[in-house]
Amino acid sequence: MVRSKATVVASCIALVALVLSGGVGRTAGAATVEEIALMNRADRQKILVEGAKKEGKISWYTTLIVDQVVRPVKEAFEKEYPFLQVEFFRGNAERLVQKMFAEYQAKRYDVDIIDGTVSPTMVRRANLLQRFYSPVFADYPAELKDSQGYWGSTNLYFFATGYNTNMVKANEVPKTYEDLLNPRWKGQMMWSTSRGSGAPIMIGTILNTMGAEAGKAYLQKLKAQNIAKSTASNRQILDLTIAGEYPLALHIFNHHAYISKSAGAPVDWQPHEPVTATIQTIALAKNTPHPHAAMLLLDFVMSEKGQKVFQQANYLPSHPKVPAKQADLKPGGGRFKRAYYIDPDVQYDKGNEWVEYFNNVFMK
Amino acid sequence: MAKHPSTQAYDFSLKSAGARATRNAAALGAALHFDVVTCVMIAVLLVTGYLVLPPLYSVVQTSLFTTRLTGEIDQFTLQYYRNLLSELRVLGPLLNTLYFSLGASLLATLLGGSVAWIVTRTDAPLRGLGYFTAFASFGTPFILYTIGWLLLLGKAGPINSWLKAWLDQSGPVINVYSLLGMIFIESLLWSPFVFLMLAAAFRSMDPSLEEASAVCGARLWQTMRRVSLRLMLPAFFSVVLLIFIRSFESFEIPALVGLPGDIRVLTTSIYLDAQKLPPQYGNAGAFSVLLMFIVAATLYLYFRITREGDRFHTVTGKGYRPTVIHLGRWRYLAASGLFLYSVVLLVLPFLIILWASLLPFYIQPSFEALGKFTLKNYITALHFPKITDSIKNSILLGLGSASAVMVLTLFASWLLVRTKIRGRWLLDLLTTLPLLFPGIVMGLAILRFYLLVPIPVYGTLWILWIAFVTRYIPYGIRYTHSGLLQLHKELEEASYVSGASWSGSMRRIVLPLITPSFLGGWVFIFLLSAKELSMSVLLVSPQTPVVSVAIFELWENAQVGELAAFGVIWSAILVSVAIVYYLIARRYGVQQS
Numbered sequence: 042m043v044r045s046k047a048t049v050v051a052s053c054i055a056l057v058a059l060v061l062s063g064g065v066g067r068t069a070g071a072a073t074v075e076e077i078a079l080m081n082r083a084d085r086q087k088i089l090v091e092g093a094k095k096e097g098k099i100s101w102y103t104t105l106i107v108d109q110v111v112r113p114v115k116e117a118f119e120k121e122y123p124f125l126q127v128e129f130f131r132g133n134a135e136r137l138v139q140k141m142f143a144e145y146q147a148k149r150y151d152v153d154i155i156d157g158t159v160s161p162t163m164v165r166r167a168n169l170l171q172r173f174y175s176p177v178f179a180d181y182p183a184e185l186k187d188s189q190g191y192w193g194s195t196n197l198y199f200f201a202t203g204y205n206t207n208m209v210k211a212n213e214v215p216k217t218y219e220d221l222l223n224p225r226w227k228g229q230m231m232w233s234t235s236r237g238s239g240a241p242i243m244i245g246t247i248l249n250t251m252g253a254e255a256g257k258a259y260l261q262k263l264k265a266q267n268i269a270k271s272t273a274s275n276r277q278i279l280d281l282t283i284a285g286e287y288p289l290a291l292h293i294f295n296h297h298a299y300i301s302k303s304a305g306a307p308v309d310w311q312p313h314e315p316v317t318a319t320i321q322t323i324a325l326a327k328n329t330p331h332p333h334a335a336m337l338l339l340d341f342v343m344s345e346k347g348q349k350v351f352q353q354a355n356y357l358p359s360h361p362k363v364p365a366k367q368a369d370l371k372p373g374g375g376r377f378k379r380a381y382y383i384d385p386d387v388q389y390d391k392g393n394e395w396v397e398y399f400n401n402v403f404m405k
Numbered sequence: 406m407a408k409h410p411s412t413q414a415y416d417f418s419l420k421s422a423g424a425r426a427t428r429n430a431a432a433l434g435a436a437l438h439f440d441v442v443t444c445v446m447i448a449v450l451l452v453t454g455y456l457v458l459p460p461l462y463s464v465v466q467t468s469l470f471t472t473r474l475t476g477e478i479d480q481f482t483l484q485y486y487r488n489l490l491s492e493l494r495v496l497g498p499l500l501n502t503l504y505f506s507l508g509a510s511l512l513a514t515l516l517g518g519s520v521a522w523i524v525t526r527t528d529a530p531l532r533g534l535g536y537f538t539a540f541a542s543f544g545t546p547f548i549l550y551t552i553g554w555l556l557l558l559g560k561a562g563p564i565n566s567w568l569k570a571w572l573d574q575s576g577p578v579i580n581v582y583s584l585l586g587m588i589f590i591e592s593l594l595w596s597p598f599v600f601l602m603l604a605a606a607f608r609s610m611d612p613s614l615e616e617a618s619a620v621c622g623a624r625l626w627q628t629m630r631r632v633s634l635r636l637m638l639p640a641f642f643s644v645v646l647l648i649f650i651r652s653f654e655s656f657e658i659p660a661l662v663g664l665p666g667d668i669r670v671l672t673t674s675i676y677l678d679a680q681k682l683p684p685q686y687g688n689a690g691a692f693s694v695l696l697m698f699i700v701a702a703t704l705y706l707y708f709r710i711t712r713e714g715d716r717f718h719t720v721t722g723k724g725y726r727p728t729v730i731h732l733g734r735w736r737y738l739a740a741s742g743l744f745l746y747s748v749v750l751l752v753l754p755f756l757i758i759l760w761a762s763l764l765p766f767y768i769q770p771s772f773e774a775l776g777k778f779t780l781k782n783y784i785t786a787l788h789f790p791k792i793t794d795s796i797k798n799s800i801l802l803g804l805g806s807a808s809a810v811m812v813l814t815l816f817a818s819w820l821l822v823r824t825k826i827r828g829r830w831l832l833d834l835l836t837t838l839p840l841l842f843p844g845i846v847m848g849l850a851i852l853r854f855y856l857l858v859p860i861p862v863y864g865t866l867w868i869l870w871i872a873f874v875t876r877y878i879p880y881g882i883r884y885t886h887s888g889l890l891q892l893h894k895e896l897e898e899a900s901y902v903s904g905a906s907w908s909g910s911m912r913r914i915v916l917p918l919i920t921p922s923f924l925g926g927w928v929f930i931f932l933l934s935a936k937e938l939s940m941s942v943l944l945v946s947p948q949t950p951v952v953s954v955a956i957f958e959l960w961e962n963a964q965v966g967e968l969a970a971f972g973v974i975w976s977a978i979l980v981s982v983a984i985v986y987y988l989i990a991r992r993y994g995v996q997q998s
């Protein structure tokens with residue numbers, strides 16, 4: 042009895058010590074998560090592979106579409122490193138982050154990698170990201186990687202106006218933001234209320250690119266156009282346009298329109314310069330349980346090889362040297378020149394204002 | 406005690422026939438099962454409290470504190486209640502909410518109730534259609550069902566273009582993005598719930614009351630109005646209350662159907678506000694706390710009304726199978742009503758979903774479009790990651806939750822109806838509260854709870870099961886409560902007098918007699934749990950995928966055809982399981998119907 046009590050006390054002390062030392066699964070003499078993540082030396086790859094062999098798996102919290110891109114990436118990666126298994130949990134940004142926060146509060150460190158247009162930023166604000174170094178960072182321009190190494194980028198999203206080609210004649214297609222104010226479109230447009238991809242983002246682009254004064258004046262005129270709002274996703278709003286409910290779908294993903302058009306649907310997309318763009322970022326969790334394997338995956342998804350998987354899945358790769366499968370979906374591909382990249386930090390900090398602006402102006 | 410002439414006659418006959426026997430039996434029964442009752446009470450309270458109180462605490466806390474980015478409680482605030490007040494001061498959304506909830510609950514009750522009456526009480530042909538329609542329409546994923554109606558009634562949809570041609574109009578005739586559109590779709594969604602509950606109630610009806618009414622010269626219509634329908638008061642109350650609350654706090658239909666037409670309800674701003682980062686659910690929390698007070702008051706009143714529960718007993722020791730009403734020539738009218746209901750509730754939305762699932766992209770119904778038919782969407786749907794695991798998990802969860810909820814609430818209702826323990830309306834309140842918890846707040850509460858307590862359910866199916874059981878207790882309690890109110894206690898007492906134990910009486914008397922309610926509730930919860938989303942998205946793990954989350958993923962990211970194909974497959978599986986269960990349970994149940 043006494044002995045078992047002593048054992049319990051001893052194991053409690055050991056547990057507390059383990060928690061205080063901040064390392065779960067960390068053994069004396071081994072490199073810390075931070076050391077592994079920031080490692081920049083000639084034998085980096087070798088060390089990562091050796092460590093990853095012991096770890097065996099990676100847990101990836103993703104906002105990407107499993108069927109379209111996560112599975113192909115997983116397959117390609119596991120082919121490259123057959124000793125690793127990629128497990129993924131898919132959800133929208135808010136839920137992924139909440140799940141991770143709740144787990145971290147309970148000191149349950151499951152997640153290695155988290156992605157999203159805004160989720161890594163939220164995690165970073167909670168101080169739960171680990172900075173990392175990857176040799177492929179050198180290939181990326183400044184706006185597509187974090188200056189301190191908190192995130193890299195896998196793919197981009199560009200927004201455009203989608204239109205039903207049976208309902209909108211070629212010469213009527215609104216080419217500019219100004220064209221959307223034409224009385225012809227009053228009550229004929231729909232947009233999504235989604236914070237991450239709908240009306241608030243479009244409002245943000247307008248306010249930031251036109252300037253606050255001119256932007257607000259423009260948005261007041263846009264309000265008079267009676268745009269229908271829906272909580273449906275951008276994809277569904279485009280489908281309603283294909284079905285003929287509304288001739289114009291504002292601020293939809295250009296690759297969605299392209300995919301439907303390729304299938305024969307009466308739809309096309311029209312960019313308004315500068316085109317809003319959001320960045321799919323990817324980041325490393327602070328207490329990643331499989332740091333070596335996680336670094337290998339981060340390297341892979343941003344490498345040219347990994348980016349080709351995104352390309353083949355009809356996603357728009359971030360890597361400057363990897364064009365889109367349909368080249369004109371990216372800037373400089375022939376259909377538009379300028380993109381306005383919304384920095385994840387700006388999206389996080391200003392997002393609430395844009396939501397508020399939308400609620401106050403367009404919902405009243 | 407008795408206010409209605411008919412029930413007075415009934416009570417009188419009971420007293421004269423066996424008053425003394427009943428009293429003796431009651432005394433004996435009380436002695437016999439006192440300990441059992443206490444045990445059951447403690448067990449039911451413990452289980453219900455364990456399930457309901459942690460999320461309740463969380464909801465109240467959410468409404469009173471700001472949270473930090475990581476979700477920890479930060480500072481006390483009354484801001485959320487102030488927001489709610491200022492929202493309530495604007496008349497428009499409040500009125501819209503009231504019209505919407507009231508309209509949906511009444512129309513659903515009217516629809517479901519009429520069909521239940523035709524199916525259970527008359528000799529109209531096509532009666533089997535009622536059950537099938539209810540199961541099949543309720544088994545269709547919620548989002549898909551709504552989308553189906555939007556496509557049908559949309560500006561460019563087939564119904565509008567047909568009406569346009571017929572009425573020679575230039576613009577669309579029906580505007581679905583309106584208050585009426587919202588009420589229509591919401592009430593269709595809820596009418597299977599009404600049907601299942603009222604069908605159970607109608608089937609257990611003391612024929613002597615109606616016969617007495619008929620003997621006294623009342624016509625069929627008068628008997629229905631003054632006897633039958635009044636006896637159904639507890640069941641009616643249950644359905645109206647439940648649908649009213651659900652509509653009041655729902656944001657799916659208001660968002661998808663109302664918002665495009667600028668119809669705002671109280672939950673619209675809560676929904677839009679919840680998009681802010683870091684997420685704050687205080688407004689949603691305050692809204693549900695307000696609803697809790699309203700519901701508590703309503704339940705207390707209801708409890709006072711049904712306290713003299715004897716008035717609603719329709720199943721007594723003297724036969725309880727209602728006579729079938731012969732409609733004569735009217736039976737064909739009743740049958741066509743049934744047929745129309747089936748077409749509107751099931752066939753139309755299902756056809757449009759099927760149509761969408763067979764096309765590479767959505768085209769309004771036309772002959773030319775037939776040439777584009779493809780099975781591509783079905784192939785995509787069948788390749789959805791872990792689809793077999795998802796289906797298996799969802800069915801397991803449905804079976805598990807429906808069974809657990811019905812058993813738990815049967816005991817809880819028995820305590821509410823049969824015992825005289827003071828304050829038992831609190832148990833009723835406790836079992837109704839989960840209805841009011843915002844799904845996301847409840848999901849987070851359960852997630853955090855099981856990450857903290859050392860019960861290893863996190864990341865398994867068990868945590869989903871616990872969440873589902875908690876979520877669906879309110880539905881179970883309404884089914885079993887209204888079912889038990891109809892059972893006269895003389896049946897149990899007779900059993901005790903004959904020497905049966907408490908458990909024996911429960912198993913051999915109570916359970917068989919409330920089979921219709923029990924089955925109705927079971928099927929409803931089984932189908933409902935297959936749709937649960939707001940908690941599932943937080944609680945699933947990579948190893949425990951469920952179908953509703955897969956459908957949500959498709960809804961957010963896939964084309965409408967892929968979503969439709971997946972939905973068609975899933976509805977077919979779900980409805981088959983529900984029907985098989987229902988048939989087996991009826992076939993091998995103690996009670997033959």
